[in-house]
Amino acid sequence: MRGCVLVTIFVFVFGANTAIAAVDALDPKSVDWPFSGALGRFDEDSLRRGLDIYLNACSYCHSLKFVAYRNLIDIGISENEAKKIAAQNLFKDGPNEIGEMFDRPGRLSDKFFSPFPNDQAARFANGGALPPDLSLIVKSRRNGPNYIYSLLTGYGELPPQDFELLQGMQYNSYFSGRQIAMPPPLYEGFVNNAQGAPATIEEMAYDVTQFLSWAAEPKMDIRKRLGLNVIIFLIILTGLFIAIKRQVWKEIH
Amino acid sequence: MTSSDGSQQKNSSRGLLGWIEFRLPIISFLDHSVGTKYPAPRNLTYLWNFGSLAGLALVLQIITGVILAMHYVPTAEGAFSSVERIMRDVNYGWLIRYMHANGASLFFAVIYIHLFRGLYYGSYKYPRELLWLIGTLIFLVMIMTAFFGYVLPWGQMSFWAATVITSVFSAIPIIGDSIVIWFRGDFSVGEALIRRSYSLHYLLPFVIAGLAVLHLWALHQHKSNNPLGIDMQGPQDSIPFHPYYTTKDLVGVGFYFLALAALVFYAPNALGEPENFMPADPLLTPNHIVPEWYMLPFYAILRSIPDKAFGVTALILSFAVIFIVPWLDTSKVRSARFRPIYKQCFWLFVLDVFILGWIGKSPADGIYILIGQFATAYYFIHFLILLPLIGKLESPKSLPDSIAGSAVEDNKVWRGL
Numbered sequence: 059m060r061g062c063v064l065v066t067i068f069v070f071v072f073g074a075n076t077a078i079a080a081v082d083a084l085d086p087k088s089v090d091w092p093f094s095g096a097l098g099r100f101d102e103d104s105l106r107r108g109l110d111i112y113l114n115a116c117s118y119c120h121s122l123k124f125v126a127y128r129n130l131i132d133i134g135i136s137e138n139e140a141k142k143i144a145a146q147n148l149f150k151d152g153p154n155e156i157g158e159m160f161d162r163p164g165r166l167s168d169k170f171f172s173p174f175p176n177d178q179a180a181r182f183a184n185g186g187a188l189p190p191d192l193s194l195i196v197k198s199r200r201n202g203p204n205y206i207y208s209l210l211t212g213y214g215e216l217p218p219q220d221f222e223l224l225q226g227m228q229y230n231s232y233f234s235g236r237q238i239a240m241p242p243p244l245y246e247g248f249v250n251n252a253q254g255a256p257a258t259i260e261e262m263a264y265d266v267t268q269f270l271s272w273a274a275e276p277k278m279d280i281r282k283r284l285g286l287n288v289i290i291f292l293i294i295l296t297g298l299f300i301a302i303k304r305q306v307w308k309e310i311h
Numbered sequence: 312m313t314s315s316d317g318s319q320q321k322n323s324s325r326g327l328l329g330w331i332e333f334r335l336p337i338i339s340f341l342d343h344s345v346g347t348k349y350p351a352p353r354n355l356t357y358l359w360n361f362g363s364l365a366g367l368a369l370v371l372q373i374i375t376g377v378i379l380a381m382h383y384v385p386t387a388e389g390a391f392s393s394v395e396r397i398m399r400d401v402n403y404g405w406l407i408r409y410m411h412a413n414g415a416s417l418f419f420a421v422i423y424i425h426l427f428r429g430l431y432y433g434s435y436k437y438p439r440e441l442l443w444l445i446g447t448l449i450f451l452v453m454i455m456t457a458f459f460g461y462v463l464p465w466g467q468m469s470f471w472a473a474t475v476i477t478s479v480f481s482a483i484p485i486i487g488d489s490i491v492i493w494f495r496g497d498f499s500v501g502e503a504l505i506r507r508s509y510s511l512h513y514l515l516p517f518v519i520a521g522l523a524v525l526h527l528w529a530l531h532q533h534k535s536n537n538p539l540g541i542d543m544q545g546p547q548d549s550i551p552f553h554p555y556y557t558t559k560d561l562v563g564v565g566f567y568f569l570a571l572a573a574l575v576f577y578a579p580n581a582l583g584e585p586e587n588f589m590p591a592d593p594l595l596t597p598n599h600i601v602p603e604w605y606m607l608p609f610y611a612i613l614r615s616i617p618d619k620a621f622g623v624t625a626l627i628l629s630f631a632v633i634f635i636v637p638w639l640d641t642s643k644v645r646s647a648r649f650r651p652i653y654k655q656c657f658w659l660f661v662l663d664v665f666i667l668g669w670i671g672k673s674p675a676d677g678i679y680i681l682i683g684q685f686a687t688a689y690y691f692i693h694f695l696i697l698l699p700l701i702g703k704l705e706s707p708k709s710l711p712d713s714i715a716g717s718a719v720e721d722n723k724v725w726r727g728l
Contacts, residue, residue: 096577124395190589193395197580198588274588277398277405284406285576292572296565303558310353310550 084231086204087211089264093271094203096286099279100272103252105133108269111262113143115243116192119184122170124193125273132276140166147171185226187239196267196274203271208232210263213242342553344531350549351556352537354714358432359535359556360563361425366523367564368418371571373516375411383463385509387502390465391590406575413574415457416582417567419605422450430636431657433645434536440637442529447634449522452515454606459512461603465505466587471600473508474500479613482623499593539717540645541710548714599674607671608664612690614675615683625687632694639694641702649708653701660693 092101109130112122127144131137144164149171152159164171174180181188196202209232217229217236227237244263247256257265272278325332332338342348382401384393397404426446429435435443462473477495481487496503534543543549550556574581582604586597602610612629616622632639647654663686670683711717 124392124399129399194588198585200585202585281405281409281576281579285572288572288576289569292565292569296562296569299558299561299565303562306554306558310555 082236083234084208084212086201086208086232089204089207089267091203091268091271093268093278096282099282100133100268102134104265104268105272106135107249107252107257107262108265108267108272109133109135110249111244111266112192112269113146114249116266117171118173119180119189119240120192121172121174121189122193122273123172123191124169125276126167126169127164128166129276133272137166144168185239189240192270192273194274196271202274203267205232206270207263207267209238210244210267211260344527345557346553347551349531349552350543350546351535351552352543352714353548353550353555354537354539354717355535355556355559356538357559357563358424358428359537360560361421361428362530363560364421364563364567365418365425367567368414368421369516369519369523371414372411372418373520375407375414376513376516378407379411380509380513383509385463385506387465387505387591390463390505394464409575409579410571412583413571413579415460416603416605417571417574419453419457421567422453423605426450426633427661429536430660431647432536432538433540433640433642433647435637436640436643436645437637438533439529439536442526442533443637444634445522445526445529447630449519449526450633451630452519452522456512456515456519457603457605459508459515462505462508463512464587465591467589467591467595467597468584468587468600470500470591470593471597472602473504475600477504479623479626482620484620501593536645537714538646538648539711539714540649541714544713601672604668604672607669608667609671611667611671611683612687614671615680615687625691629690632691636694636698639698641699642705642707643702644707644710649710650701650705651708652705656693656697656701660690663689663693 092098092104127140130140130143135143144166147164148161149164149168150159151162154160174183177188196206199205209230212230212232213228215229215231217223221229221236223229223237227239228241229236230238244259244266246259248262249257251257251261328338339348379397382393382397382404384390394408397408399405401407429443429446458472458476462469477491477500480490480494483490492498495501496507534549537543584601601607609626609629613622613626616625642650642653644650647657666682666686667690670679670686673679675683
């Protein structure tokens with residue numbers, strides 16, 4: 059019987075070691091995010107710079123369907139500023155009183171402007187590839203924030219000699235298959251960094267990834283803050299239950 | 312007239328509860344069910360908490376589920392975005408939904424501990440066979456409920472898990488394909504399946520609640536088993552359920568809520584698949600289709616057999632053997648404490664289930680297939696060969712005379728709580 063156990067454990071360990079053999083993409087880089095861990099919170103300055111990068115780069119091809127302009131107030135954007143951002147795009151609305159559709163500037167209640175009216179139009183404009191909606195991109199990928207950061211900073215490397223890069227594709231070691239249809243989205247000095255100097259690609263990738271992490275889980279800050287209160291309360295309550303139980307059981311033990 | 316008035320007066324003299332009790336004897340019913348008049352063995356450990364915790368988990372799932380149903384839209388177009396609306400715009404919707412999703416996981420964790428507790432201490436043996444049968448039936452209905460619930464967010468994993476599971480029925484000879492279409496309500500997985508999943512996901516928890524009442528009824532007939540597996544012989548062996556086990560159960564409740572809070576607030580998506588945050592796309596198959604963790608061992612059994620029909624048969628049999636455990640185990644001794652060989656085999660079986668779970672999560676190729684087949688074989692060997700055989704071959708240790716005699720040393724380890 060004991061022999062059986064040993065053999066099984068051996069198989070378990072041995073099997074686990076040979077588990078990950080043929081992975082085509084590199085493991086994502088490891089970044090220290092301010093929002094990771096139980097006490098981690100989003101960095102509002104970084105979120106605002108990330109929004110700037112999102113508006114000036116990502117938003118030309120990607121939609122952000124589940125985030126509304128009013129949500130920006132949660133990351134410290136003033137109402138007026140948010141209104142201005144919303145009004146930069148024309149939204150189709152209607153029908154009006156004479157039954158016609160019309161264009162109007164965006165409002166706080168609108169969801170982020172989608173650059174293409176439908177998936178077909180998006181594919182047509184992007185050489186057949188569909189730029190995914192970014193609302194949940196961080197949560198829909200394993201190790202999401204690190205993965206997005208790695209992808210955004212993973213351009214510029216030359217593919218190996220024998221690598222077959224398809225027409226219109228970019229080499230990126232962090233994407234599945236190591237080639238991606240998205241051209242490098244960030245350029246050095248595209249926006250300014252926290253110090254007011256031209257931002258590096260790494261700095262921009264960091265900020266926009268943080269913005270997209272917020273977009274995927276906008277309630278994270280309140281969740282962690284409430285969680286702390288709830289857990290402290292539950293520890294006291296459970297302690298109380300244990301005390302009651304011991305008191306009641308005193309003569310039984 | 313006057314005399315009947317007088318007696319009524321007398322019976323309702325003990326306040327509001329007395330007034331109710333005279334008309335509907337629910338107070339004494341509760342007192343006999345979970346109160347001072349229900350005798351429980353005095354030596355129950357914390358492993359006996361998991362029955363009441365399962366009841367709590369069910370109630371929490373129903374409450375959070377009813378609230379989610381107020382905001383959920385059961386259409387192919389609206390399902391995914393209505394879930395996002397709950398997460399972003401509904402007041403504390405994220406809390407309710409995370410409680411529901413993680414509550415389901417914790418519900419299964421509690422049920423598995425409850426089930427393994429029953430296996431270890433032989434709680435399924437005479438005269439509690441029907442109690443066991445009702446319990447395993449609850450487990451089966453829970454799995455169905457969880458499947459229908461998993462379809463509802465209509466993410467990639469919802470869609471593809473639903474496709475895989477419904478196609479299982481095509482293994483039935485001749486009429487299989489018709490059954491798949493009947494089950495899906497369409498020629499492919501789509502809105503018809505969402506709507507029936509929604510309907511059944513709302514219905515089945517109440518079926519579970521009904522079965523739980525039967526489960527408790529059968530439990531109360533012969534009372535709880537205990538770590539020694541010997542019967543209560545008199546009042547010296549028992550203590551009233553209230554206040555002893557009500558307070559002991561409360562300790563479990565405290566830890567249950569702590570575990571739930573840790574998941575909900577600090578790792579709400581740790582047990583889920585990232586793929587399910589992508590909307591369902593019938594044209595894009597995920598690299599890796601996996602069920603939730605609590606179904607992984609059964610998924611491993613299904614996949615370990617290369618032939619579809621035999622794989623499905625093995626899956627059905629893997630449930631069937633749990634049902635007939637009371638008739639497979641030939642030993643008269645309940646508790647594994649007094650069964651040296653069974654005790655070892657029990658832990659080997661637990662290990663086997665963990666291996667199956669790990670295999671269910673791994674890709675189905677190379678060495679994994681082989682390990683999966685061995686683990687599947689051992690699963691059935693445990694139930695169909697070891698369980699009947701050990702009862703015949705093993706010589707159990709001598710049983711103590713009474714619960715009262717050995718109860719004191721029993722609780723040593725946990726006395727701190």
